[in-house]
Amino acid sequence: MDVILLQDVEKVGLKGDVVNVARGYARNYLLPRRLAELATPGRLAELQRHQELRARHEAQTVEQAQDTASALEGAELRFDKKAGPTGSLFGSVTATDVAEELWRSSRIRVDRRKIDLHDPIKRIGRYDVPVELFTDVSVDVRVLVLPEGGELPPEEEPPVEEATPEAEQASAEDETLPAAEVEPAVELEAEPAVELEEPAAEPEAEPVRERAPAE
Numbered sequence: 001m002d003v004i005l006l007q008d009v010e011k012v013g014l015k016g017d018v019v020n021v022a023r024g025y026a027r028n029y030l031l032p033r034r035l036a037e038l039a040t041p042g043r044l045a046e047l048q049r050h051q052e053l054r055a056r057h058e059a060q061t062v063e064q065a066q067d068t069a070s071a072l073e074g075a076e077l078r079f080d081k082k083a084g085p086t087g088s089l090f091g092s093v094t095a096t097d098v099a100e101e102l103w104r105s106s107r108i109r110v111d112r113r114k115i116d117l118h119d120p121i122k123r124i125g126r127y128d129v130p131v132e133l134f135t136d137v138s139v140d141v142r143v144l145v146l147p148e149g150g151e152l153p154p155e156e157e158p159p160v161e162e163a164t165p166e167a168e169q170a171s172a173e174d175e176t177l178p179a180a181e182v183e184p185a186v187e188l189e190a191e192p193a194v195e196l197e198e199p200a201a202e203p204e205a206e207p208v209r210e211r212a213p214a215e
Contacts, residue, residue, distance in 0.1 A: 057109035065134030092120035
């Protein structure tokens with residue numbers, strides 16, 4: 001039996017999807033809870049026109065997608081939900097919720113199938129949800145899920161990792177070792193020059209006098 005989903009139904013489909021389900025499941029669960037309606041020819045034609053109109057507002061080029069990504073950087077989507085004391089939601093936040101909030105708050109149309117929420121958000125907290133705007137153009141959208149009438153606790157700073165002995169050793173090896181201390185050179189006292197005594201001059205030999213011959 002073909003029906004049009006009026007809400008996201010886990011493990012069945014997203015809002016606006018046309019799905020084929022068991023007749024009993026549709027009659028006893030989906031239709032009474034207004035989660036779906038019969039897929040009549042008139043409703044299918046209306047759904048097609050609506051989808052075409054939505055598609056016109058989506059990024060059609062890489063440039064448009066990049067402009068949209070810039071607009072979404074730093075943006076936050078806020079959802080106030082009923083939650084229990086442990087933070088579990090009475091309900092969930094789905095890809096359709098994110099797409100509709102993007103349109104409501106920023107007039108940015110995104111195909112909900114390009115919002116990377118494989119599983120609905122079921123707890124309060126902060127989430128970074130990847131959104132594909134165009135081929136090779138994506139952006140992470142910050143989603144805050146808060147309890148009704150409350151606020152989220154402050155974000156915890158990441159713990160400082162303690163340095164392991166191996167890391168400390170590597171860090172020590174990377175540090176520049178201090179230059180080796182050089183002992184000052186010992187100046188040797190110059191030995192006094194030894195003055196060599198000049199050898200004494202030899203006395204001049206007296207001239208030998210010749211004896212006069214005896215008369």
